[in-house]
Amino acid sequence: MHLPDGIITAPAIIGGYAAAAGITAFSMYKIKKQHINPRNIIPRAALLTAAFFAASLIHIPIPPVSVHLVLSGLMGVMLGWFSFPAIIVGLLLQAVMFQHGGLTTLGINACIMGVPAILAYYIFYIRKKSGQKKPLTHALLAFGASFIAVVLGALMAALLIIFATPAYLDAAAERNAVIALSIAHLPVAIIEGVFTAIVVLFLLKVKPALLECDGQ
Numbered sequence: 001m002h003l004p005d006g007i008i009t010a011p012a013i014i015g016g017y018a019a020a021a022g023i024t025a026f027s028m029y030k031i032k033k034q035h036i037n038p039r040n041i042i043p044r045a046a047l048l049t050a051a052f053f054a055a056s057l058i059h060i061p062i063p064p065v066s067v068h069l070v071l072s073g074l075m076g077v078m079l080g081w082f083s084f085p086a087i088i089v090g091l092l093l094q095a096v097m098f099q100h101g102g103l104t105t106l107g108i109n110a111c112i113m114g115v116p117a118i119l120a121y122y123i124f125y126i127r128k129k130s131g132q133k134k135p136l137t138h139a140l141l142a143f144g145a146s147f148i149a150v151v152l153g154a155l156m157a158a159l160l161i162i163f164a165t166p167a168y169l170d171a172a173a174e175r176n177a178v179i180a181l182s183i184a185h186l187p188v189a190i191i192e193g194v195f196t197a198i199v200v201l202f203l204l205k206v207k208p209a210l211l212e213c214d215g216q
Contacts, residue, residue: 001067001068001070001109001112001113001153001154001157001181001185002056002091002094002100002101002102002105002109003101003102003105003108003109003112003157003160003161004101004102004105005102005103005104005105006102006104007161007165007166007169008104008105008108008160008164008165009164009165009166011164012108012160012164013104013105013107013108015107016105016106016107016108016109016110016111017106017107018107019107019111020088020106020107020108020110020111020114021107023084023110023111023114023115023118024084024085024088027081027082027084027085027118028085030081031081031082034080034081036082036213041079041082041213044078044079044210044213045079045082045086048071048074048075048078048079048083048086049086049087049089049090050090051071051074052070052071052072052075052086052087052090053090053093053094055068055069055070055071056068056069056094056098056100057098060187060188060191062184062187065177065180065181065184067181067184067185067188068188069188069191069192070113070149070150070153070188070192071192072087072113072114072116072117072120072146072149072150072153073116073117073120073145073146073148073149073150073192073193073196074146074192074195074196074199075087075117075120076116076117076118076119076120076121076124076145076149077120077124077142077145077146077196077200077211078199078210078211078213079117079121079213080118080121080125080213081118081121081213082213083114083117083118083121084110084114084115084117084118087110087113087114087117088106088110088114091106091109091110091113092106108160111156112153112156112157112160113153115152115156116148116149116150116152116153116156117149119145119148119149119152120145120146120148120149121145121213123141123144123145123148124141124142124145124200126141127141135201135204138200138201138211139197139200139201140197142193142196142199142200143193143194143196143197144193145196146189146192146193146195146196146197147189147190147192147193148189149192150185150188150189150192150193151185151186153185154181154182154185154189155182157181158178158181158182161174161177161178162174162178
């Protein structure tokens with residue numbers, strides 16, 4: 001799902017950095033407004049950032065392409081608004097250490113994975129708004145949040161490849177790549193949905209406080 005350097009136009013790159021900067025600033029505002037104790041959330045954010053960083057190394061071959069785990073849904077469910085800056089840190093390390101993604105596309109990739117993560121947080125937050133405490137409800141919301149996060153991220157990446165790549169690239173090859181990558185991410189969405197649901201059910205039993213990331 002990472003977009004590498006060299007395939008996105010300059011205006012899109014600038015727009016990606018501007019959007020990422022704006023969302024990061026708004027994330028900091030929301031975190032401050034929620035009166036979250038940093039000592040409670042930063043260790044969790046560090047652990048999940050490490051998991052997000054390592055997940056890109058787990059490749060799943062789905063011919064004719066190979067995809068990797070994303071974990072944006074899990075990040076959103078467990079970190080809330082902290083997920084966006086945490087994802088930026090993970091993406092920066094991936095780009096610098098493994099050339100996975102790119103520095104010019106860092107802002108775009110942050111939006112591709114960070115925005116769905118925030119959406120996943122709000123989907124999972126439904127269980128608190130509705131007063132639902134049943135484990136099955138938590139599991140279903142966790143699955144849905146993570147599934148939608150992966151699908152939305154893949155859709156955003158596909159749209160960028162279609163509309164924000166240089167004109168000299170082969171349009172037919174571009175279209176085929178978008179179709180293949182979009183289809184290949186459906187199994188990933190299911191896998192991550194199931195994994196997130198399992199994590200949520202486990203934490204409900206051992207430490208439910210880890211599922212609270214809104215300062216309440």
